[in-house]
Amino acid sequence: MSDHSGRSDNAADPRLDVVNAGLSRRGFLGAGAAAGAGLLLAGCGGGKSAGDTGTSSGKKFTGTYTGPHVALAYWNGFTGGDGPHMRKMVDDFNAKNPKIKVTMNTIQWSDFYQKLPAAVLAGKGPDVAIMHEDQLSTFAARKTIIPLDDVVTELKFQESDFIPAIWKAGIYQGKRFGIPLDVHSLAQYYNKASLQKAGLTTLPDKDPDFSSSLDKLSAAGVGQPFWMPVHWPSHLMFLSLLWQNGGEPYDTANSKATFDSDAGMKALTWMVDQVKKGRSPKNVAADSQYTAFKNGKDAVTWDGIWQINDLKSTTNGLSWDLSFIPQIGDTLASWSNSHNFVLPKAKGDDNKVLAAKAFISYISKQSLEWAKSGMIPARNSVRDSPEFKTLPQAKIAEHVDALHFMPQIPGIGDVGAQTLEVAVQKAVLGQQDPKTALSSAAGQASKLMEANKSKFGG
């Protein structure tokens, strides 16, 4: 449940983010944990069937909402610097659609994913919500959210309007559960002043030149240039490198973990080597690599593109830029995720469903405002607009083909948090060699996937 957006169970608690960075980095993708409570004695709900979920409603959406006045509850987890942009879009929508009143409710992602199933089950869920791509199948299997194939047809949305990879990623068991709003990946942030000291203006986009540039930076006396995180986002770096080496984390068809493949070995070995070769200090504490970057101690760091606004607003005089992460393996690839519109299981009010469709249609087309929060719009027309090209993350958007998304396997987020993330952590800490760490974790992951398969019914 935890690991939408690859956010780790073991990563920093979302509550820390407020302290950590004004524009909460984890608050944005946040999540993971927040279990909060202690002994689990009292369950919630219980015994009742989630029932069937068919299509969204009986009435067809025809382009504008013409029904009676209706109020929509809209839930999301945009607690960071992304929140104000979404709020502005909602206000604009409300102003232009007097018959619909959308009320936005923003909850930490971790709490959001914990509350949503209970709320929907109790009939108190939202009318429309945002969810990460890697969570869709889990909540689809729980019947918390409903298929959107008819919505897409009515709104006349099609694959050619969007980045193909993310359009396809929203499909689970042949049905669409998410309508993508944006994509967000890792990016490489670098300190321009540090680069200058080593006589560099930019970093090479491929290994081995990339690695030798890091060594040049070390030699130029800027300290250890590339701090290898032990916690978040080390598993996202691992996944990116796994894909770069031609691997896949999981075999969807056979419910097996495959991140201990040769590709995985190469990926993790490279990460461990950064520590061994002295480009990174040992045992980097949670979030230190990012704090160190902001303080000019760490010349290069990989982090989510949603950090752009945080770096803009909380670093005084730090001269930085960003690029796509370099190609270390055979191809260019980066882990990515996406915010998707979802419709929670309906309460039976067709007008609300129609209004929700109008809302999705509007926000999807206005996603330029959303791009200002650091995201890459999933919609081609917005991404190709000249206004978007002026935004920093446009550089990342040039490589949309290299973006990889987590496969739709119910419960996979928690599996990754329990196994893959622990293996990466142990290897980077030097407690286990990459092979031992990965193979034992993959064995455990396969067992968990088998258990999840019987639980969620495949």
Added chain:
Amino acid sequence: MSTHGVERPAVRSAAVAAGPDVLDQTDVGRAPVSGRGRTGSRWTAYVFLAPYLLLFTVFVLGPAFYGIWISLHNWDFTLPGKPWVGLANYTDLFSSKSIYGSNFWRGMKATGIFTLFSVPLLLLVPLLVALLMNAKFAGRNFFRALYFAPYVLGVAVIGVLWRYLLDTNIGLVNHYLGVIGASSTIPWLNKLPWAWIALVGATVWWTLGFNAVIYLAGLQDIPKELYEAARVDGANAWQRFRHVTMPGLRPVLLFIVSVTIIGSANMFGQSYLMTQGGPGNQTRTAIYYIAETGLKNFTMGTAAAMSFILTIVLMVVSAVVFFLFREKEAK
């Protein structure tokens, strides 16, 4: 109290047997009051207990039995099917093949390690603090408040605070260790045994005030005359401590020992915030894993089974503590 309980019914039944005259005689002066009080007390007691019993039933007993019911199912409240599995959730935890089992026992081991190291410190350090605070010196109340102060903070506050203080690379503790010439690269939260030292240290700092206050109350309950008598008998400071203070503290010691053990065994927030269960899963305590399993992964049946195993272990430990203290009193 007990003598009344034993004697009164005897008196009454004798009186009843002897007839109304005797009853009047026996109960002269207090018969009507005590008679009414007696029959009334049986019901009054229950009436006074009722609000508590109601809350206890609704919020503790009921959920506990519901928890047992959950633990006998493959329970995910978000899924329509919750198949009955009998004791499988329990037997799984004892099977070497089960991933939940191995993780749970690793969590129990982490809980055990933490309890083993934190409890002795939490018994000893607060005692020393209480002894100091019991002495007469200027600013005593200020120091009493000072030592108690951390206890009023929530776990979120102390967790975040220590996470930053103990940061390997940018933390204040390592910085000042460097300033005084010691190692400034200690991975406080990332490697063992440092992670345990950090967790135990932060916990002792955080909760010692509570135990110290209880000790202090105990110390103040020891009659001054006993110390004076011991002094007259020529007892030195250590002998006074050993033969007056320690026996005098025994009643509060039982309370402190059991509360501290249970508190330590329930440790969750500190490792959740400071080490995030790391390195790897080595500081992920039982409660931490139960919360992850039940409230994030919604594998509630298994999580409930784990909870009951932990409960049983704690009950056994508490029973042992009570037994040990009773032995001492008997001697």
